[in-house]
Amino acid sequence: MSFYTFITLVAVTSPLISSVFLTVWKSNKHVDKIGTSFMFLSFLCSTLFFFTSWGGETVGYTLDWLRIGDHNFSVTFSIDNFSALLIAMVSAISLAVHVFSSAYMQGDPQLKRYYALLGGFTFSMFGVLISDHLVFLYLFWELVGFCSYMLIGFWRHKKEAISAAKKAFVINRIGDAGFMVAILCLYSVFDTLSIHDISAQFSSEYFNDPLIFIASIGVVLAAMGKSAQIPFSVWLPDAMQGPTPVSALIHAATMVAAGIYLLIRCFFFLPEETLLIIASIGGITALIGAYAAVTQYDIKKVLAFSTISQLGYMMLAIGVGDPENAGFHLVTHAFFKAGLFLGAGAVIHSMHQVSCDICKGFDAQDIRWMGELRKYMPKTFIGFVICLAGLSGIPFTSGFLSKDAILSSALLRMNDGGAWIIVGVFGFAAAILTAFYCLRLLYHVFIKDLGIANHKVCQDCLVLPKEVPTRMNVPVIILACCSFWFVYTLNPFDTAGSWLQEGLSIVTLDHHSVHFIGLILSLLMVAVGLLSAYFIYFKGVDSSFKKKIKSKFFYRLSYEFFYLNNLYKAGVKSLLFTSRKLESIPHADEHFVNLAIGTSEVVRGFDDKVIDFFVKVFAVGNVVIGHVLAWFDKYIVDGIVKLFTLFMKLLGDIFRKPQGERSQSMIAWSILFIVLVLVFLI
Incomplete structure (x- = not known):
């Protein structure tokens, strides 16, 4: 066994060993130390492999799996530069989540189960990243979905958590069905399920094969489900019902990243028509997600809709033909979004300390109860602000670099006219809204007067917020440090020549002819968003005007996320009762509901x-x-x-x-x- 194979094996299997070991562990004592130790070992081995193999050859291992008639199936696990980068990224963020959770989840009676699930979740994502065989990638893909289901519904006593877990599980099954169809189509065409072998056989002639088009639509559906694209986005905001550190892992490094990773891997067989569909979905998702984040008051919901929007940017990049910068943004977004969620967890943890039984209506996640936390939580404030700057796309952050590259590629494709112009406009408009809601969030959480102090009922029992323990603010600060531009390149305004892009070597769109214009437009969009938020929140707007705005349709459209949840609920009913016969029957809906309930009772019995x-x-x-x-x-x-x-x-x-x-x-x-x-x- 070679050195590379050994450290890769240790890096990938350490979370699995941790999960199995903690499952049979008999008490909650030391489970955080055990889980974190195994994750630290995985982090060490994955970063060692990354630094020693970056820019080198692919490391792979193949074994015979099974034979069915004349069909032989061999399984290949391989790690190239892209996989090595993402494994190191996932292990780093998972380690930060493990350390943060040791303080955040302290005293939870189900701590052993929590850390066991974290290890299983991380291992599942590792399996997705190293699987070259589509069947095994699909198996790990499903395991990622199962672990997310278990972690979203971790607090089983909360009905909202159980409902959110079910929603995530069911909606993702729609996309997974598309993935299954894609696997069948690809095997029927290439007689193999190895991504490497399919890529080696592929040529432009295959674009005329209808099975290739069906397969491309299948992987797009799979990515839409996992990466929460419109109209499958409704599960991700509800996923915040799980513990906040879990949200950091789901929104940054595991669940949602799997969909983008799959599309980048399969980019070589995506025809032009499918790319336009991907770009359109990405542009719409980026805009709608950012628009929904503008009006939210739950700090985790703001970040959840932000994740939807940023995933839309990645889809947009793939659709315009720039998968390299989609992967770049996947990495940069992972660090600053994990930092933001862990920072939000620190804020929520601190706000829980200021409440009491007579603080009626108090919600530790509601930003209207927060304010002035920069005074009480200075370390968390510094880390949160840096990560927020990366999200909004302010210069000298990694988020600015990757988002600017995507917008430049979108600008280049706008020259093709037609739908590409609309897609590009959506991307630039989303940049304005992103900067707006970032400054709005900063104002409500850290700048304005402490909201809970303005309530007369709470003044007698008020306990001021305080800084969280070191195990909670250090991970936020470290993740914030990974959000600066110099981590990826010395040039703060251009990704060209960065070690990341040179190492990935993915065939991509050359947007440098329009990069300067794209840079100016990107800066302009950020400036418009920041200035708008500054004048509204920092300078103040007439309160009566704000009340009028809140009663308007477009405000409600944003707050209710375009009523997508309502559309899902009404969709089945509208499909069932479009028939005139049903409309003519009195109380047809009641009869059908009773019939459905009766049938389900018979089946259950x-x-x-x-x-x-x-x-x-x-x-x-x-x-x-x-x-x-x-x-x-x-x-x-x-x-x-x-x-x-x-x-x-x-x-x-x-x-x-x-x-x-x-x-x-x-x-x-x-x-x-x-x-x-x-x-x-x-």
């Missing part, structure tokens, strides 16, 4: 009374058979062995004792034996 009965009978039968076999083994098999042993011992005594120890006896017995033999022969 059949499951409980019949299927479960046979399962229990089978289980009891297995136990009985096991006891019978154990009795047979103990008394029959072991008895025969013991009898044979006694017989051989008796036989040995018969032949040993008559001989005695004297020579005369031995000679006499020998003569007797010879005589008996001669008699027998005669």
Whole structure:
């Protein structure tokens, strides 16, 4: 086993070992130390592999899996530069989440299960990143979805958490069905499921094959589900019902990153028509996500809609033909968004300390109750502001570099006219809204007067917020340091020549002919957004005007996220009752609902009374058979062995004792034996 293979194996399997070990661990003691230690080992090995192999050859391992008729399936796990980069990124963010959680989740009765799920979640994402075989990538893809389901619904006593977990699980199944169709189509065309082999066989002639187009639509659906693109975005804002550190992991490094990663891997067989669809979905998602974040008051919801918007930027980059900068933005966004969620967790943790039983209506996540936290939480404030600057795209941050590159590529494709112009406009408009809601969030959380202090009921029992423990603010500051431009390139205004792009070497769009114009427009969009928020929140706007705005349709459209949840609820009903026959039947909807409930009750009863009965009978039968076999083994098999042993011992005594120890006896017995033999022969 080579050195690279060994450290890769340790890096990838350490979270799995941690998860299994903590599952059988019998108490909550030291589980945070155990989980963090394994994750630190994974981080060390993954970063060591990254620094020693960056720019080198792909490291891979192939093994024979199975044979079905004439079809042989070999499994390949490989790590190229892109995989190595993302593995190092995921391990770094997961380590930060582990350390942060040791303080944030302290005292939780389910801490052991929490850390076991974190390890499983990280390992699942590692599996997605190293799988070259599409079936195994799909298996790890589903495992990522399962772990996110378990972590979103971690607090089972909260109905909202259970509902959010179900929503995420169900909506992602739609996209996963597309992934399955894509796998079948690709195998029927190429007779292999290795991404590397498919890429080696692929040529421009395959773009005329309808199965390739279907496969491209399938992987787009899969990415839309995992990466929360319109109209599948509704699950991601609700996913904040899980613990805040989990949100940092989901929104930055694991669940949502998997969809973008899949599209970048499959970019080579995406036809032009599919790319336009991807760009359109990305542009719309970027704009709608940013627009929804403008009016939210829940700090985690603001960041959740922000994630949707930034994922839209990545989809936009892939659609315009720039997967390299989509991957660049995936990495930069991971660090500053993880820092923002952990910073939000620190703020929420601190705000919980200021409330009491008589603070009616208090919500530790509502930014209207916050304010002036820069005075009480200076370390968290510094880390949060730097990450927020990266999100808004302010110069000298990594977010500015990657977002500017995407907008420049969109600007270049706008020269093709038609729908590309609209897509580009959506991208630039989203940049304005992003800067706006970032400054709005900063104002409400850290600048304005402390909201809870303005409530007369709370003044008598008010406890001022305070800085969180070191284990919580240090990860935020470290992630903020990864949001500066010099981590990726020495040029703060251009990604050309950065070590990341040179190492990735992905075939991409050359936008440098319009980069200067794109840079000016990008700066202009950020300036417009920041100035608008500054005059509205820092300079103040007439309160009556604000009340009028809040009553307007477009404000409600933003706050309710374009009523997508309502559309989902009404969609099934509208499909069922479009028929005129149903419309003509009185109370048709009630009859149908009663029929559906009755059918489900029958199915449930059949499951409980019949299927479960046979399962229990089978289980009891297995136990009985096991006891019978154990009795047979103990008394029959072991008895025969013991009898044979006694017989051989008796036989040995018969032949040993008559001989005695004297020579005369031995000679006499020998003569007797010879005589008996001669008699027998005669």
